[in-house]
Amino acid sequence: MRLTTSVAISLLIIVNSALVLWAQEGSKTKEPTTVYDELKKVPEKYRAKENPLPGDLQATPAGGVLFEEHCEECHGKGAVGGKKAPSLRVPEVQQATPGALYYILTNGVVRKGMPVWSKLPEPQRWQLVSYLKSLGVAGPASDSAKTP
């Protein structure tokens, strides 16, 4: 009985590890083009949404703090791209409407590794959008755009 349990536990661990590897590899290899294409898929209703914090002078610095806390690890310092996620200072992102960025933040791109950030309250997501839009374009898109 003890032997059976040990074998069962070992199998569980092996299967779990294999599944983790498979899921992570799968999300890397099934990239059609670039992750920026996700912005083109944003529904028109959300694309047209206005940032409700345009006159809020605190929105951009507060968004910067939120970016450091939640996004910088993947998207890199100053949003120029990191090992896990692409630069957000490319024309595709900087020219996207605030509503489109808000939509991506809210829904994530779950199948490609970008988590859902709906757990941040709406005003904080808009603060993040204000910060991202304040950064401007910086250099060409990095290779990481192909692997989020």
Add this chain to the structure above:
Amino acid sequence: MPRLQTNCFILFYLWIPLALLILSTFSLGACTVGAQENPYIVAYDHNLEEPGSLEIEYFSTIGTQRSGPSYHAYWTEFEYGATAWWTTELYLAGQTTFGDSTVFTGYRWENRFRPLKNEHFINPVLYLEFEDINGADKIMKEVEGHDVESDYLTPNAAARREKKREMEFKLILSKNYKGWNFTQNTIASKNLTNEPWEFGYALGASRPLAMKGAAHRCNFCRQHFIAGVEMYGGLGTRYSFGLHDTSHYLAPGLAWNLPSGWTFRIEPSFGLNGQSHQFMLRWGASYEISGFGRMVGNLFKGRK
């Protein structure tokens, strides 16, 4: 002598997270990110772990019993975001019953899957867990079937002889709306021996104390505190479904999410009927290591 062995066992397992934490932080150059955890200890919402992040959590429950000694049950969780739609988690649990003994009570392996790509009006998450625990388990990570206070009165030496291998399924329905989170969990579990299906529920609502982020980095800003309440209890078994002979709890809670990656939770829980523990104090501390998967991967990659 057996007690000494079990104590060593407990210490060995429950100090693993601390050792890992120190290793990760100082040896591997871990990055941490500010978490945004809800205060729930029993209920789950649809927010999964960020991909590649490992969250190490320690939780504690101090429970009172009307006809027996109080106890301290504790568990450690290793929660890993395998992908943005799949979180996998390992639990190790133990308990000390005052005036009795300290025992290791088993392990659980849970998986949560997010089947839908986008946020919807209601967001479902499927939960699948295998648990290999013994009858002395008192962590009350969920209440199901006819779990009642008197079940916890059996002395540890006798209770630990009972083996429980169970599969547990949950349907988590959750929504984030205007800063609030509302969640409802339906629980169905089956002991792998010939015992009937058991059912339970958990409900939760929570909200940050401030909706906007502060323009400076701070630990005590109101946005880092999330207050909430959860209610959970059993719903009987397949053959005796309902509220008869079940226990139910109401638990207000507070979570403090620090930008450094630490989260602290506290939750006093109050029994709602005569079958429930009158009072339990539950608390937890967790630490999120971002990019853990990549760091482990780099260990086996070799130098370029």
